[in-house]
Amino acid sequence: MIIDCHGHYTTAPPALEAWRNRQVAALGNPAATPKASELKIGDDELRESIASNQLKKMKERGIDLTIFSPRASFMAHHIGDFETSSAWAAICNELCHRVAGLFPDEFIGAAMLPQSPGVDPATWIPELERCVKEYGFVGVNLNPDPSGGHWTSPPLTDRHWYPIYEKLVEYDIPAMVHVSTSCNACFHATGAHYLNADTTAFMQCLSGDLFRDFPTLRLVIPHGGGAVPYHWGRFRGLAEMLKKPLLRDHLLHNIFFDTCVYHQPGIDLLTKVIPVENVLFASEMIGAVRGIDPETGFAYDDTKRYIEAAALTPQQRKQIYEGNVRRVYPRLDAALRRRGH
Amino acid sequence: MIIDCHGHYTTAPPALEAWRNRQVAALGNPAATPKASELKIGDDELRESIASNQLKKMKERGIDLTIFSPRASFMAHHIGDFETSSAWAAICNELCHRVAGLFPDEFIGAAMLPQSPGVDPATWIPELERCVKEYGFVGVNLNPDPSGGHWTSPPLTDRHWYPIYEKLVEYDIPAMVHVSTSCNACFHATGAHYLNADTTAFMQCLSGDLFRDFPTLRLVIPHGGGAVPYHWGRFRGLAEMLKKPLLRDHLLHNIFFDTCVYHQPGIDLLTKVIPVENVLFASEMIGAVRGIDPETGFAYDDTKRYIEAAALTPQQRKQIYEGNVRRVYPRLDAALRRRGH
Numbered sequence: 001m002i003i004d005c006h007g008h009y010t011t012a013p014p015a016l017e018a019w020r021n022r023q024v025a026a027l028g029n030p031a032a033t034p035k036a037s038e039l040k041i042g043d044d045e046l047r048e049s050i051a052s053n054q055l056k057k058m059k060e061r062g063i064d065l066t067i068f069s070p071r072a073s074f075m076a077h078h079i080g081d082f083e084t085s086s087a088w089a090a091i092c093n094e095l096c097h098r099v100a101g102l103f104p105d106e107f108i109g110a111a112m113l114p115q116s117p118g119v120d121p122a123t124w125i126p127e128l129e130r131c132v133k134e135y136g137f138v139g140v141n142l143n144p145d146p147s148g149g150h151w152t153s154p155p156l157t158d159r160h161w162y163p164i165y166e167k168l169v170e171y172d173i174p175a176m177v178h179v180s181t182s183c184n185a186c187f188h189a190t191g192a193h194y195l196n197a198d199t200t201a202f203m204q205c206l207s208g209d210l211f212r213d214f215p216t217l218r219l220v221i222p223h224g225g226g227a228v229p230y231h232w233g234r235f236r237g238l239a240e241m242l243k244k245p246l247l248r249d250h251l252l253h254n255i256f257f258d259t260c261v262y263h264q265p266g267i268d269l270l271t272k273v274i275p276v277e278n279v280l281f282a283s284e285m286i287g288a289v290r291g292i293d294p295e296t297g298f299a300y301d302d303t304k305r306y307i308e309a310a311a312l313t314p315q316q317r318k319q320i321y322e323g324n325v326r327r328v329y330p331r332l333d334a335a336l337r338r339r340g341h
Numbered sequence: 342m343i344i345d346c347h348g349h350y351t352t353a354p355p356a357l358e359a360w361r362n363r364q365v366a367a368l369g370n371p372a373a374t375p376k377a378s379e380l381k382i383g384d385d386e387l388r389e390s391i392a393s394n395q396l397k398k399m400k401e402r403g404i405d406l407t408i409f410s411p412r413a414s415f416m417a418h419h420i421g422d423f424e425t426s427s428a429w430a431a432i433c434n435e436l437c438h439r440v441a442g443l444f445p446d447e448f449i450g451a452a453m454l455p456q457s458p459g460v461d462p463a464t465w466i467p468e469l470e471r472c473v474k475e476y477g478f479v480g481v482n483l484n485p486d487p488s489g490g491h492w493t494s495p496p497l498t499d500r501h502w503y504p505i506y507e508k509l510v511e512y513d514i515p516a517m518v519h520v521s522t523s524c525n526a527c528f529h530a531t532g533a534h535y536l537n538a539d540t541t542a543f544m545q546c547l548s549g550d551l552f553r554d555f556p557t558l559r560l561v562i563p564h565g566g567g568a569v570p571y572h573w574g575r576f577r578g579l580a581e582m583l584k585k586p587l588l589r590d591h592l593l594h595n596i597f598f599d600t601c602v603y604h605q606p607g608i609d610l611l612t613k614v615i616p617v618e619n620v621l622f623a624s625e626m627i628g629a630v631r632g633i634d635p636e637t638g639f640a641y642d643d644t645k646r647y648i649e650a651a652a653l654t655p656q657q658r659k660q661i662y663e664g665n666v667r668r669v670y671p672r673l674d675a676a677l678r679r680r681g682h
């Protein structure tokens with residue numbers, strides 16, 4: 001079984017964006033705020049938006065199941081306040097839930113949180129609870145920078161974040177550390193902000209002792225861990241200088257990297273440097289990079305091809321494709337067991 | 342000949358830091374500002390600070406010459422105003438000039454600029470001119486984020502920066518794009534901010550058309566290019582999506598990566614993915630990572646070992662060690678020719 005742990009609903013029907021635009025336009029004028037019930041998307045539309053896009057490519061590529069969350073760049077937690085994000089997260093999560101209901105064998109949900117700059121993470125818990133208890137979601141995306149490129153929140157190791165970690169540990173749910181779009185002109189969203197956030201989050205964890213307080217908390221760092229595996233020697237050396245244990249002991253019980261690295265040499269490095277039990281299959285398809293690589297003739301984000309060609313044993317490949325994902329996402333594992341997998 | 346294009350004066354005598362501390366302490370009280378002449382460091386002290394540190398390691402490792410600039414993390418352009426940075430840059434550059442005078446065969450200078458957030462880059466030109474004309478410096482460090490982790494300046498492709506580019510082109514001097522310390526708690530300086538800045542600068546250039554306006558401008562992106570080579574497929578795909586030419590045509594006449602990547606798999610990836618003519622030897626020794634790698638028994642930053650072990654021909658190694666550096670830093674090449682190299 002091949003599980004993609006990193007998919008977003010990037011192909012939602014245009015009515016979703018139209019609703020969001022109305023919500024944003026009404027920011028200064030609450031009376032004009034659209035109601036959630038004003039968004040009308042039928043099941044046929046949902047089905048079509050998936051069947052001709054993600055599902056089509058999954059079948060072509062041989063991917064069985066995708067952990068599916070709202071479009072990352074649309075989370076835009078910097079817009080409006082908690083109420084804005086709360087209404088928006090509820091809508092986006094519900095759509096992913098409906099997709100998972102329409103395609104129960106191929107999609108399972110992960111939640112977006114109603115984050116907002118400066119807001120207490122405890123306020124995000126009701127939405128998380130709803131997604132886990134009512135929707136059966138198995139993961140969550142945690143934005144380490146709800147300001148959208150201004151980095152005004154404390155590091156992920158700060159007690160500020162502890163309320164959400166407590167709930168994640170209680171539910172035994174991992175968080176993918178995933179920023180949203182950048183409203184800082186210095187940072188291109190998918191070409192800089194995403195990768196920078198991955199590197200930043202890892203280094204925050206390296207500098208701190210978060211997993212001493214939360215030994216069972218699990219964080220998935222997407223996009224192959226940003227710059228981290230490429231600079232693994234630097235991080236090993238920095239850990240030593242900061243008098244931390246070896247990275248394997250300090251971080252690798254709790255931090256995992258996905259395989260959203262869009263060329264063979266990158267995946268070769270990732271799978272060589274990072275212990276195989278810390279690598280989770282993912283493609284973020286349909287996402288940041290949608291073209292065909294002229295050097296290979298295949299889609300950049302067809303990451304399964306790189307895993308197939310990497311110097312791995314069949315057993316290691318199986319770990320990356322399935323075993324590790326089921327271990328890191330135990331609620332996914334439980335759902336699959338209930339279905340006889 | 343082996344040339345390290347990325348060395349900083351991280352081992353300056355303590356009097357330098359003491360002077361800086363007095364300067365910073367006097368920020369609210371200009372009358373207390375120390376004069377440059379109050380900093381007294383003798384030639385013997387300078388000689389000792391180099392001979393027992395950088396020079397010792399250069400001899401051990403077989404490095405002939407280092408392009409030597411003021412300590413990057415001490416630039417701290419966010420502190421004070423232009424006058425503050427101006428006095429500080431003048432002092433730091435003069436010290437590097439004196440080091441190069443004491444060890445003319447082993448060190449040649451690169452300048453720190455008196456950057457300050459929001460200040461017109463034209464104001465930095467007199468210091469650059471002094472360093473080039475009086476000191477014979479061959480390069481310059483350009484900080485893309487003088488705010489120190491808040492990223493309040495426009496992207497490097499913005500016309501804001503053009504006055505300094507015009508001067509660099511006139512002098513035929515490359516800029517190493519190098520941030521200083523981070524005063525944003527989210528970003529560890531050497532573990533996140535440095536690498537993020539490298540990735541960010543590359544993506545800014547990718548998104549823009551800077552080299553159409555400055556076809557001979559050359560930027561060196563340090564630390565192996567941040568996350569860029571590891572994600573080369575992503576960047577190739579993003580260039581296509583942004584309707585830019587192939588990266589080789591769009592950026593690689595103007596952008597170069599150094600080899601400050603502190604483990605073998607990273608250097609293997611760098612030298613496999615990036616054309617050899619775009620890779621410049623460097624170690625940033627003595628810098629961010631000072632320990633001995635327990636996995637190899639050698640210093641993390643002894644990057645020559647990785648180049649020696651990489652799958653390169655002797656001719657390619659010579660390009661990385663010398664040829665490329667002399668091509669990208671023509672004033673260095675001219676100085677070496679004058680000395681018969």
